[in-house]
Amino acid sequence: MFSTVSPSNPDANSNNFNLHETEFHRIQAILVKMQNELRAQLVLLISRSGQPIVISGPADNIDCTALASLAAANLAATDGLANIVGEREFSVLVHQGSKRSIFISDLLKRFSLVLVFDATASSGLVRYKCKRTTLLLEDVIRDFQRRIEKAENVMSIPQFSDEEIEELLGKH
Amino acid sequence: MTFINYVAREINCKIVYYGPGLGGKTTNLQYVYQITGTENKGKLISLATETERTLFFDFLPIDFGQIRGFRTRFHLYTVPGQVFYDSSRKLILKGVDGVVFVADSQEERFDANLESLSNLAENLKEQGFDLQKIPYVLQLNKRDLPSAMPVDELSRHLLVKGEPVVEAVAPQGEGVLTTLKAVARQVLIELRKSA
Numbered sequence: 190m191f192s193t194v195s196p197s198n199p200d201a202n203s204n205n206f207n208l209h210e211t212e213f214h215r216i217q218a219i220l221v222k223m224q225n226e227l228r229a230q231l232v233l234l235i236s237r238s239g240q241p242i243v244i245s246g247p248a249d250n251i252d253c254t255a256l257a258s259l260a261a262a263n264l265a266a267t268d269g270l271a272n273i274v275g276e277r278e279f280s281v282l283v284h285q286g287s288k289r290s291i292f293i294s295d296l297l298k299r300f301s302l303v304l305v306f307d308a309t310a311s312s313g314l315v316r317y318k319c320k321r322t323t324l325l326l327e328d329v330i331r332d333f334q335r336r337i338e339k340a341e342n343v344m345s346i347p348q349f350s351d352e353e354i355e356e357l358l359g360k361h
Numbered sequence: 362m363t364f365i366n367y368v369a370r371e372i373n374c375k376i377v378y379y380g381p382g383l384g385g386k387t388t389n390l391q392y393v394y395q396i397t398g399t400e401n402k403g404k405l406i407s408l409a410t411e412t413e414r415t416l417f418f419d420f421l422p423i424d425f426g427q428i429r430g431f432r433t434r435f436h437l438y439t440v441p442g443q444v445f446y447d448s449s450r451k452l453i454l455k456g457v458d459g460v461v462f463v464a465d466s467q468e469e470r471f472d473a474n475l476e477s478l479s480n481l482a483e484n485l486k487e488q489g490f491d492l493q494k495i496p497y498v499l500q501l502n503k504r505d506l507p508s509a510m511p512v513d514e515l516s517r518h519l520l521v522k523g524e525p526v527v528e529a530v531a532p533q534g535e536g537v538l539t540t541l542k543a544v545a546r547q548v549l550i551e552l553r554k555s556a
Contacts, residue, residue: 205555207365214368238456239420239436240364240373254403258420258436262408265452266417346365346552347372347429354549357428358542 205346206236212333213243216326220245223304223322227315230289231305234326237261237298251305260293260303281319283312294319297327362456363552371432374548375456376541379481380463381473382414382442385502388531389463390421390437393541396534397423415441418453425545435545442477451484459496459548460485461540463531464519466501466509474519482521493522496547500540502529 220232224245231246233253239261241253263282271279282293292304292315302323306315349357364373378386387407394405403422410416419439426433440450462481464474482492501515516526525543529536 205363205365205552208367210368213366236362236364236456238362238375239438240362240375240456242364242366252404254422254436255406255420258406258422261455262417262452265455266449269448269452346555347431348553349428349549351550353428354546357425357433357549358545360426 207346208242209333209336212329215329216243217245219322219325219329223318227304227306227310227318229304229306229310229315231256231303233257233260233303234296235261235301235303237264237295237301242300246305256303256305260291260301264293264295264301281316283316285312290315292316292319294323296323297330300326300330302326363458363548365431369432370430371434372428372552373434373436374458374545374552375436375438376459376461376544376548377454377457378437378439378461378463379450379477380442381465381470381477382444384442384463384465384470384474384477385500385529385531386439386442386463387413387415387419389461389500389502389529389537389540390419390439392531392534392537393423393437394421396538400424401426414443415439416446417441417449428549433549435541435548437541444476447480447484450480451487454484454488454490457485457488457490457495458551459498459544460492461498461500461544462519463500463502463529464515466503466515467506468508468510471510471515471518474515478519478521496544496551497521497524498540498544498547499524499526500529500536501526502531502536504528504535505530505533 216234224232231251233241234243235241235257239258241257244253267279267282280295284291289307294302296302378389380386401424406420408417421437423435438453440453485492499519503509527536527540531537
């Protein structure tokens with residue numbers, strides 16, 4: 190369930206982002222397909238505030254939480270750089286390493302697609318596939334934004350009591 | 362932006378520690394990291410200069426446990442406090458759910474506190490938030506130092522809206538967890554209200 194938000198202010202305080210099972214599986218299917226086509230090690234959909242949303246890949250030795258946070262910060266810093274040099278945006282970032290590379294692209298200014306791949310995939314092919322995948326993901330995101338605006342299939346936020354909150358905080 | 366994943370049954374919230382340079386924001390996170398068990402924390406990421414001044418941000422994910430079957434994770438961030446890093450501070454506030462203002466209690470840092478607080482309100486507004494409405498805690502750090510101003514006087518100048526005020530000595534952990542729990546409590550209550 191999304192709260193209704195004004196289109197000009199997508200990150201307003203009243204906005205939560207709640208991932209419905211249908212959207213989760215749609216997104217996951219898109220990411221898995223991309224991962225297989227590119228033989229990528231990891232594909233993530235992350236929020237621009239730095240949270241991993243859907244992950245596809247073994248991710249054995251990669252800390253996805255840290256990766257999501259740093260990728261979002263990377264993209265945010267790049268937005269700042271674009272602004273300074275008079276560009277509207279730099280929507281795609283590629284970091285090329287000797288064994289692994291990372292591709293980060295913006296999605297509707299609220300999310301980001303992050304891909305970790307090795308030298309077997311050419312960066313040109315990665316860019317091409319990511320562009321197509323970005324369009325598919327944007328469709329899914331727009332679909333569930335429309336669903337929320339129509340208040341269809343709204344999932345309720347857990348109504349935990351004050352006592353349950355205190356019990357949770359007391360454990361730490 | 363609180364993220365609830367109904368498939369994985371996870372609630373994820375973002376908390377940002379704000380305040381003037383060298384006020385103790387990073388020290389707060391370092392203490393939380395030290396006392397949290399391995400199974401409940403991720404890596405502490407610090408993007409800092411050679412002299413350990415925060416350059417971009419610190420980041421620490423903490424797992425508080427389960428509530429109503431939902432694993433509850435808080436993503437803690439600090440911002441760089443030095444004045445000229447304002448562009449970076451704006452970026453870190455994106456999608457924030459709760460803010461801790463770490464004030465430096467020393468008299469000589471009084472103006473720096475005020476400047477940082479004003480900067481916080483301004484940057485939140487740019488991101489579409491209102492300091493009057495967002496979950497918020499004021500921590501008065503460095504209470505052990507000889508030039509620490511009286512709590513009453515400091516609070517009078519720094520209080521925004523009757524938020525919880527926590528006295529702290531961050532290197533020793535005093536007040537650190539109390540602060541974190543206070544802001545986490547507000548974030549969860551706010552989340553519940555948004556239903």
